[in-house]
Every structure is written in C-alpha cells, then in structure tokens.
Amino acid sequence: MLSPLLASWLTSLRDVGLVLLPLAVGMTALWLLLPQARPRQVLISAFIAGTAALLVGGLVLLRGTGPDVPLLFDVLFWVFALLAVASGVAMIVQRNPVYSALWFAQVVLSTCGLFLLQAAWFLAAATVIVYAGAIVVTFLFVIMLAQQTGLAPYDRQAREPLLACIAGFALLAALQYAVSTAGKTSPDTVQVFAQPRQLPKVQQVLEEVRSRVKAGESPDDTGKLLYLQAAQPESFVGNILFQLAETLPPKERKQERDVCEAANAKISRARLTENAEMMVEGLDQLLALSQRLELRFGKSPLSRLREPHVASLGQSLYGDYLWAVEIAGTLLLVATVGAIVIALRRQEEAA
C-alpha cells in the first residue's frame, strides 16, 4: 500500500526535480542573505548562487512565448521579471529599512512594467502614482521619523530565517508545480482557462442546435437546451458572448450587444411559438456574432494596445462594479478617520 504511493511520489519528484533544484538553491541563497551575522565571503557566494539560481530558474520555469509575440515583448518581460524578483529579494535581505523601502519601490516599478506588457495602461500609471509615488514615500517618512540613528539591532537579525525559507520553498514549489502542470498536460487539446478560446465551442454548440432544429426537433426543446436568455450572464453562451462583447470599445460594444439581444429575443419568441425558421435565424445571428468576436480576438497582442483602453475600463468600473467603487470609498473614509483617531495624541496622554 505504502510503497506504490511512495514510488509515485518519487516519480513526481523526479518530474519536478528540474524545477525544485533552482528553487532550492535560490532559497538557500536567500536564507544565507537574510540579515544575520554572516561572514562576508558567505554573503558574496550566496549572492552569486542566488543570481545563478534566478537565471537558471527563470530559464527552467518560464516558457517560450512562441512566434506570434514580438521579440521586444519577450525581452522586456525578462528584464522586468528579473528586476522585480531581484528587487524583491533585495528588499527582504536589505538591513537598512530605507533601502528596503526603495527596493520595494523598484519592485512596484517593475511590476508596472509587466502591467504595461499586459496592456494594463491605466493600472500601471495608477500603481506608480499610488504606490511608488504616495505609499512608499509615506513609509519612508515614517521610517526616517522613527529611526534616525543608524542600523537597529533588530534590523540585523532575521527571525527564524531557516524555517521561513523552508516553508516558503514548500509553498513556492507547490504553486510552481501546479502552474506548470496545468499547461503541460494538455498543451494542445483543451484550454485550461475559460473564455475567448471557447468561442469555437460556442460555435460548435450553436451549429449543433441549428442542425437539430433543421432536422425537425422542436424549437422549444432545443431552446431549453440552449438556454440562451442572453440577458442572464450566468448562461454559458450568454456569458461568453456578453463578456467578450463587453471588452470591446464602447461603440462596437453597444452594437454587438444589441445584436446579441435581438438574436436572443428572436430565439425566445421562436421557442414560444415553436417557429423553427425564426429560431434558425436567431442562431445564425449569434453564430455571426461569435465569428466576428473570434476575428477580433484573434489579433496579436500589440493590436490591443491601440484600443481605447481607459474608456472601457471606466465603463466596467463605473458600470458593473459601481457598488464596489462605493464600498471602496467607504473603506477609504473609515481608514482615514481610523488613521486620524489612532495617531491622535490624547490630551491626557500628552499631559
């Protein structure tokens, strides 16, 4: 009972060994680098080992992006990713809190670079302004306010670095394994994640229903099956088509959603009146819509950069997520008041 289990664990260990090794080296280096009394030589060799692990780990963990992505994107990704991780490491091993905060700003900047590569313009700008511009600076103020003299002993001594690194290693290994297997087991068959890649499936379904109606099956039955009340995003087909249409620029978006709505209305009516022709008509419209969407989303990543991004994000933020914005406003209010009353020095305390 136990030995096959053990054997299978060992097999999977062998499979992931390539991933585990650089992680282990990296974590060891991190452990050595964390603030503690260490000879200088150890620090230097740990630094070298860490850098090597970072590079090798990057090579092992990251995947080639394929021919449809411009080389520039790949290079920039590498730069930003390495910078982000390296700055992250630097931040937690840095003994001087001021430097730590600055390294954190560097992490934020690199992340924003990665945001840019993912066409999250607004977010990149907002993060730079909010984080690097406001939060980190405030942190720096507080550090300087509280700690004017040199290095404090508690900054030179990390707590339980070994255990923390082991736990972090286990955490990271599990995550890496999961992320890398998810794509690996089925590189070409089914997509692991939902959405635009499912458009072919939507089309397949639509076509199947269409052929069934044509074959004389009752439109009501097929309609029930199809469940196309598109006003309800939880319906599968409606969900996909609507969510995809939502990411279009406003003008197209309105148009396509109207199309979708009209088609759905048609299909509903066809179901009620058992009108096969009308049903087919509606199905055809949806098919056409899905093909248009497919065309649109089949474009290269670069083309996305030209879309009116902020407007769509605003639509989403102040349309669908309006309540969330309101709640976030409440949170900010509470936090502001809270920060004031917490930092407030009471009269009796001062006296």
Place this chain on the structure above:
Amino acid sequence: MSDLDVALRIVPALPLVGSILTAFLGNRLLGSKSHLPVVVGLAGAVLFSFMVLVEAPGSGRISTSYDFVDLGNLHINVVLRADALTAMMLVTVNLVGFLVAVYSRGYMAGDPGYARYFAELGLFVFSMSMLVLSSNFLLLYVFWEAVGLCSYLLIGFWYERPSAAAAARKAFLVNRIGDAGFLLGLMLMWTTFGTLDYDGVFRQVEQADPATLTAICLLLFTGAIGKSAQFPLHVWLPDAMEGPSPVSALIHAATMVTAGVYLVARSTPLFVASPTAQLIVAGIGGFTALLAALMALTQFDLKRVLAYSTVSQLGLMFLALGAAAGQPKLAEFAVVAAVFHLFTHAFFKALLFLAAGSVMHAMGDVIDMRRFGGLRRLLPWTHALFLVGALALAGVVPLAGFWSKDEILAAVHEASHGPYPGFFTVCYYTAVLTTFLTAFYTFRAYFLTFWGEERVPEEAHGHAHESGWVMLVPMALLAVGAALAGILFGPTHLFAEYLGKTPIFATHGEEHGLNWTVMMTSTLAAGVGIGLAAWLYVLSPSLPERLRRSLPGLYELSSNRFYLDELYGVLFVGPATMLSNFCRLFDQYIVDGVVDLVGWVPGAVGRVFQTPQNGLVQYYALATTIGLAIFLVFVVLTLRG
C-alpha cells in the same frame, strides 16, 4: 382535548409555574413563604398524576403538544405520553417530590437560600416529570440533561463548602461521560431507524442488525450507568450527599437516579432483542450491587451508608432488567420486578434519607455515626420511622422491600433456568448475598444511631430535639407507603397487572406465582443479617473492637467462650470488612484515579500545544505558513495529474 390531555399538561406545568413564581418573587415578596408556590403546585401535580394513573392505561392514547424540531428526516414533537409505566413513574416522582417539599419547609427553614432551594426543587420535579412523560428519546435526553443540571445545582446548594462545590462538579462531569455515550447511542439509533420516537423505534427492532442493536443498547446503558451511578461511574453519588438531605432523598434516592432504570425499562423491546446487552446490564448491575453493599459496610457517615445502599439497590434493579437475556418471555416479569423495586425503593429510601436528615437536624448537622448514639429516646418518632424504613430496606416480611426484592430474586432465579444458567446462578447468589449484606449494614447503621448509650455531639448545643410535625408527617406518610406498598401490590399482582398494560410489553408473559423457595432464602438472608448486626452492635458492642485485636492470635479462640461468635467474625465479618476496605481503596484510588486521569490527560496534552503560543506575532504567522505549505503540498500530491 380530553381530561387526560389536560391532566398530562398540568402535571409538569404546575411545578414549573411554582418554580418560576418562587424564583422571581421568592427573595423579595414571599420571604419565608417561598415554599408556598412549589408546595401547592406539587400538591396539584400529585392529584393530577393520580388522575393520570387511573385513566392512562385504559385510554392508550398519547397527547401531542407541538412541533418542536423539524429536521427534515428527523421530526420531533413534544408528545406527552400516558401509559402505565409513565403514570407509575409520574405518581412516584410527584408524590415523593411533594412530601419532600413539605419536609423541606421545616428542614430548610431559615436557610439564606430558601427561595432558591424551592425554585430548583420545582424545576427538578418539572424536568423529571417531562423526562418520564416524553415520548421520544431525544426529548428524554433533553430532560435527562435538565435533571442533571438541577441535581448539579442542588448538590452544590451550600456552595460555601468547598466539598459541596467539588461534589457538584464531580457529579456533573461524571454524568457528562455517561451522557456522551447516551448521545452517541441516540445518533446510532437515529441513523439505524430514522426516528427517535419510542413507537417508531420499537416497531423496527426486528429489522435491525443485531450488532448495531447491541451497540445502541450498550450506548444507552452507558447513559444509564452515569445517571444511576453504576460501576464504574458510581463515584459521584456518595459525594452527592453534600447536598441537603431532602435533596438526597428526592433526587439521589427516589427519582433522578432511577432515570437510568426507567430508560432501560422503557427500551425493553430493544434490550430484549439483544441478549448480549442484557447480559452486560445484568452483570454490571449484579457487580455494582455487591460492590456497593460491601462498601456500605464500613462507612461511618449515615448518609453515605444510605448512598451506597442506593447504588446497591439500583444495581439489583439492573440485574433484574438484564434477567430476561435469551428469554423474551421473562422480560415482562423481570422488568416489572425492577420497576416494582424502583417504586417501593422510592418510598423507603426517601424515608430513610428524610429520617437521616431529621437526625442531622437534631445533631447539629453532624452525620458521623461514631459521634452519636442511643437516640431512640431522644428522637422517638424519627427512630420509629427510621426503623420502618430500615426494615423495608432489609426486606423483612411484610414490608415493601421484601416483596419487591423478592420479585427480583425470583426473576433472576427464573433466569438461571434459561440459556445462561451459570451466569445467572452466580447472579442469583450475588443477589442473595447482597440481601444479607443490605440487612446487615442497614441495621448496623440503625443500631449505631439509635441504640447503645446516649451520646450527642457538642454541635447540637444541648438542645437536640425531635423534628416538628412539618417534617414528621411527610415521613410518616412515606412510612405508610414503605410499609404497605408491598403487601398491597406484591402478592396481589396488582402492580404487575397494571404495569403489564404498558405497550412495550408486546406479549404478556405467563403468570408468575409466589416463589416460596426464593422467599424463604431471602428472608433467611435478611434475618441473619439483622441478627448479626444486632449481635455485633447491640448485644456485644465491644465485640468488633476485640475481634480486631484478637484476630492475630488464633489460639485464643479455642479457650474463648465466644468461640462461635469469633468463628462468625472470622468467617464473615473479617473478610467482609477487608473486602469492604479493599473496595473502598479501589474506589478511592483506582476508579477515582481513572476519572482524575481522564481530567489530567487533556491538560497534559494541552501543555504540549501551548508552546507555540509564545506571543511573537511572526511565530504565529510562521506556524500558519507552515500549516498552509503542508496543506498545499498535500493538495499537490493528491491531485497531481
């Protein structure tokens, strides 16, 4: 709604109302009249329960109150049930409760917690009434816990005494162990039968898997062991004597401790279907009966003698309840014997406790028999009433104890002709031995208290006197019951006939005549016991002392003119004393020790887990992260490809 329905509701309602009135008005308005609502309520309850007694068996109906719990497939109504067994229990509970309440009016007078006492008493009677009235196991369990709670409160009534507080806690916790088993039994029952209704469960007994059935029975019996203070959970009852004497009389002699007997009797159809469970019931009952009787031998605390005696008598009842193992036809006879003994025991044991309370009252709350004696002139009424109770307990013809104990012996004797002859023969002789010991220790206590030279402890402050009529009249009424209940219902089979109408007895067993052999044996055993006690403690009071001294030198015996006495001593008293002391030590160190250990182990384990809680926030986060990492690795290993 018929009259019966109304009566069924009124019986529990009256004590409850009385209790609530006392609780809320007691201290401020009623003052020394705080007993009134409860006593009046109980009086009413007694009347109505007699009405139930008359009407219930004939009507064969149950009265639904309201939907209590609706848990999808588990639907519980509060159904008040009126059958012979319930009616009988109801009368016992309310009658004894009423008499005890009247007695308490005198006994507790002037106590600062007077109102609280009566409120809790009323609550107890209500809970106990509901316990016997309920028509499903869950409701029974609910009130089972409720009476435990009342018992807890009343044992610790004099909370200023650390011993009372400790006793209350011990009683509660030991009971929790039994209750956990009971609850598990309920769950098993629910999953097996899909219902917890008496009728619903009993209807499906035949379809059930025997092993499951045995498990259910044993788990239910675990609850009974706790509540009825059977081995090994009997340790709480002697300590429970820290409560006021009337409470000991009502709760720890007459009613609550018999709830376990009631539970097993009520579940007769289940137990009949599981001979194994019955054998265990009988075995534990018999063993407890003997063990407790032995332990009663050397006690010097009058109430403790009675407490051990209660444990012993309850053991006899369980012995009878298990006597039908393998002989379903015997079930009715055996169960009736047990319930009959429960009924008579309620009278005479309550009487004895109240009399002991009366003695305590006179002696300034001293209960150690070594410190008083010869009270028969000082407390003539108490003496007479105690004697009646003692005779009844010892099983002297024609008092109540004789008839009911005899029924039990007969049932066990009958059982020894069944499929387990060896086991039940041993049980039978154990029971006979217990009878002998019972008579002996009862009269030992009696003689030590009321005979010999008159001694009164200084706590009585020189004005030891007989109790007032408020205390004597209830005792007298109980004495009437103790004297007559047996002869009225025993030989006439009235009791058996009445109880036989309970629906749980599906088939009426054959008529059982009086078993003269058993009667003679038990009378002989009781007589010898009383005689021996008289001899040792009255006729030659110095004998036990001398005995102890002379035991090492056996050669003296031949020249001694008390040769026969000495032989008696060597043969019976010596070993019995040794055994008794051994049992007490066993109880004190092993059983108590195990109970303590159960309490200690969790603490010790807890101490191990305490270490990570060192106050450093990052250690907490570290432990959390390690836990999370373990979970994630576990998930990866389980779900990978």
Place this chain on the structure above:
Amino acid sequence: MTPILHNYLVVGSVLFVLGAIGFLTRRNLIIVVLCVEMMLQGVALNLVAFGAYHRSFSGQVFTIMMLTVAACEAALALALVLALYRRQRTLDVSVWQTLREPEVEPEVEETPPEEPPPPPPEFPRLTPAGLEPKSNQAEEAAHV
C-alpha cells in the same frame, strides 16, 4: 494556458512567496507591512495576467480595488506604527510579546554582534566660499 500567462503566474507567485518570507523574518514593523504590500503585488500580477488572458476587465478592476484596500491598510498601518513607536520607542516587533500563554517563556533574541561602523564617508574637499584656492593656481596656469 498560454506561455505568456504561465510566465506571469510564475513571477506573481515568486513575488508573493518572497513577500511572505519577508513577513516572517523581518523584525522591523515597517518592513513587515511593506512585505505584505509585496505579496499583494504578486496577486496583482496574477490578476492582470488572467485579465489579459480572458480579455476581461474584471482582473484590472479587482486590482484597482486591491490597491485601494492596500492604501487603506497602509494608512492604518502607519498610524498604528507611529502610535506604537511612541510607546516603546522602537520599531521592533519582538517587544510586543507580553500577551502569550502565561506558562511559556518569552522569546529573547540574541543581539547580533555590533557590526564595525562604516568608515566615515570621504567627501571631496571643497574650497570654502570666499577664499581663493592657492595650490591649484599654478596647475591651472599650467593647463592654461
């Protein structure tokens, strides 16, 4: 999963775990809070990558909300840190361990040996204003 998405997830999880390790090991209150912010950066990276993958704005909206909450937390954290600093005059987390199981001994950290103070920085010597440097005159003259 496309390679792009995969790569972003890798970076996201690494940032997250680095933040967690920092949270566990650093004893400076402010750094501890900053490390949580780094964990959130990892999450943000995940969200944005998934959002781009799905072509939906939910991921970005989520990130914006997360930024807002992080800002709230930072504000409270700084206020708290200031208040705590006022009481104990240190940013060390370890001083806050009076609340614990009474039977457990407090953890006393050994203070690391004092590092040699860094050599005083060498600044270029500047000429005080108003004085004319002497020695360089000849050189300058030579250059000219």
Place this chain on the structure above:
Amino acid sequence: MDSQIAEQLVGSLKLLVPEAILIAAACVLFVGGTIYRCRTTWSVSALIALALAFLAWWWGPAADARPPSVGLVAFTPLASFVSVLSLGAVAVVVLSAWNQVPESFTAEFHACLLVIAAGTMLVGAANDLLLLFLALEMISIPTYVVLYLPRRDARNQEAALKYFLLSVFASAIFLFGVSYLYGLAGTTNLTALSVALPIQRDSGFDLLLGLALVLVLAGLSFRVAAVPFHFYAPDVYQGTVPVCAGLLAAIPKVAGFVGILVVLNAALGLTSAESWFPQVRNVVTALCWILALASMTLGNLLALLQSDLRRLLAYSSIAHAGYVLAGVGAASASSGSGGQEAVLFYLFIYAAMTLGAFAVLGMLNLAERPVEAVEDLAGLWQTRPVAALTMAVCLFSLTGLPPTAGFWAKLYIFLSAWATESVLYRVLAVALAVNAAVAAWYYVRLVAIMYLRPPGREVTIPSDRPGLVGAMICGVFVLAAFLFPGWLWSASRQAVPVPDPSVQAGLGWERAVARDR
C-alpha cells in the same frame, strides 16, 4: 451609459437600502463625532440606524420576490439570514459597548460598528469575488480601528497590532487564492463562476482549483480562527476589552463561514447532486476534517489550562470554529447531509451565546474591578444575580446542554457529520461528542465559580444597564431558541444557497456537451 446597466443598478439599489442607511449613518457619526461628544447620543443613534436598517430590510421586497442575481450582489435568502444575524449581533455589541468606550471616541467607535454591520450584510449578499473581498475588508478595516479605540494601554495596542498584521497577511493569502479562482473561471461573478468552472475538464485544472480553494479557505480560516490560523485569537482577546473580544469572536466568524460556504458553493456546487470536481471536493472534505478535528481538540485542550477568562473564551471560540468546520466538511462530503443548514444555524446561536458571555464580562469589567482571571467571577451569583444567570445560560449553551439552544446547534452539526455516511466523518462526530464532554469541564468550572464560591472582594459595582440588556437579550434568545428552534431551523434551511434552477438547466446542457465531446 447603457440603459440595461443603469436599470440593474437602480434595481439593486432598492435592495441595498439597509446597507446604504448604515453607511450614511456611519458618515453622520464620523462627522458629528468631531463636533459633539456624548456617549448616549451616539450610542442611541447607532441603535436607531440599526433599527432603521432592519425596518428597511423588513419592508424591502420579500425574499422570494427579489429579482434573481445578476450583478455584484445577490438577494438570496442567505443574504436575508446574514442581514438579520449581523444587525442583531451588532446591536448587542452597541449595547454592551455603551459604557466601555471613552466618551471622546464613542461616535467613531459606533460608526465603525455600523460599517462592520454593513460589511457583514454584504458578505451574505456577495455574488462576486470582488464584492466578497471588499465586504470582508469592510469588516476588518473598521475592526482594526475598533480594536484600538477603547483603551490605550500597551496590552490593547499589542492586541491591535497582532490582529492587524496577521489579518493583513491572511487577506493576502485569500486574495492569492481568489486570483486563481478568477483565472480558472474567467469571471469573478460567483453565479457565472458556478457555470464556467464545471465545464472545465482537464487534469491540471483540478490541481489549480484545489490550490485556489485551499488558499481561499486558509484566508477565511483566519477570520474564523481555525487551527493553524488561530494563534492571534487568545492574545488579541486577552489584550483588548471584552466587548471587542466579543465582536471578534462573533462577527468575523460569521462572515468567514458564510464566505466559505459561498465560495465552496460556487466552486464545487455543494448542494448539487452530482459532484463537479469529485477529487477536489474530496480534498476539501479532507482538509475540513483535519481543520475541524485540530481546531476543536486543540481549542478545548488549551482552554482547559487557562486562568484568564478571555483567553479561555478565545480557545473556546477556536473549538467552536472546529465544530462549525465539521458542518462545512459534512456539507462538502455529501450534499444531502444538511451540513450547510447546520452551519448557519450554529452561527446564529453561536453569535448569540458568545456575545452574551462577552457582554457580561464587559459589563463587569470596569476600571475599579477588572474581571480578567477566572477567579474574578467568584460569587457573581450573590453580587449580580441577573448577570450571573445570563452568563450561566450562555456558558451552558456553549457547552451544548439542553435547556439552551447550543444543544440544538451541536446536535445538528453532529447529525450532519453523521449523515455523511463516511467513516471519517462519523469518527469526527464521535470526536465532537467527546470534545463537547471535555469542554464541559471548563465551562462548568466557570459556572461553579460564579455560583459555588463566595465573592472575593466587595466592590460597589456601578450598574451598566445597557450592557446588561445586551447580555440578557442574548440569554433570552438562547433559551427561546431552544424552546422554538423551528423558525430558525427553517430559516437556515431556506438560506442554504441553492443553485438557480435556470442556471442548472443550462449547466446540464453544458455538461451533456462536455460529455459528448
């Protein structure tokens, strides 16, 4: 803006009136508190706001007449259930905080409580992971403030610090899991999630979903204080004032468990007959088993050793998290076990009994006579009989003894664990019974000290009527819910999130397609 979205917004605004009232009132209190400082005024206004919110909920559209969920918020019976629970619980907290907060901060304190109430309501109504996250933050961010305000000594500051740091850490873990959930489904909408997830049929997917769920569960387990995410609880409860400890023991626990149920329902379809991801579900079931067993055992064992009242109650609350987790696990182990309704029922009762206990502690814990050690309760029966009685009722309820509703709560959990018909969960049920018996040990010790010990020292205790009223409400509720558990039970049964039948119809078709392929 699209008319459709506008309509939807207006439609849901009608249903968000209670929350809007609470937040508006909070704003009024925030502003008003800077102008006028009066304990009574602001406490009463907070109560009025809660009452208004309750009325708005009462007069709002009936639960079954509410429009189906489409957007961020879903107006399900679960939302109603949680709303009532949250309003009631916060009202009790307001009452017991009446005299506990320095007068200068009363307005801020109560405003934060109102925001917490709104947040808890939104957790029940959340139909979107984003909203769930924000609602949870709406509970924790004001909680940081609330923890800090009442007292300013080092212990209170330490408690606030510990809670803050660990809570933020847990939030990050939760968010990481949520980001994966979003990635797997392509949507943050929970209804859409429950449709989008099941059509994924890939082996690697199971693993990622499992990881995501474990991370989300871990983040939420912090809120419910389950082992090994429980460490903060004893320290924080001990350091802060009783009323805040009561708040922490009740509200985040309710929110956390409701969150767990909501997420698990969306991701795994707990109530659907057919398991979407049987393997993932098994993993979650196993995890819940471990967490439940560890929490109840560790909580009870450590509670046995405590001499500080609030530490003791903290460990008891950890043990209770274990009991509830057993219900969650039972719901995950088998859809017909009734675990979810048992969990909701338990939460309602638990909130009442724990708030009652802490309210009593709070009303006794005055500067002249701090009630911290267990011994400080000695003789309470003589000095404050009503408080002692209420405390005893709450403690008996926490023990799970019959005349109190705690009995039903434990029984339902027990039954649901038993009804899973899995051996592991039956073992857990037995462990629960044993644990309840062990727990009796320390609860009864408290009762015994209150009733069976002479009072330690005579101090004239000023009466704290609002606190006593709050405690008594809880005590009476616990007793009443024992006598009439039916309505609460049916309410919790209705509140169990069931998949929308229309969604299920679509899902069935989707599944068929997925199978055909």
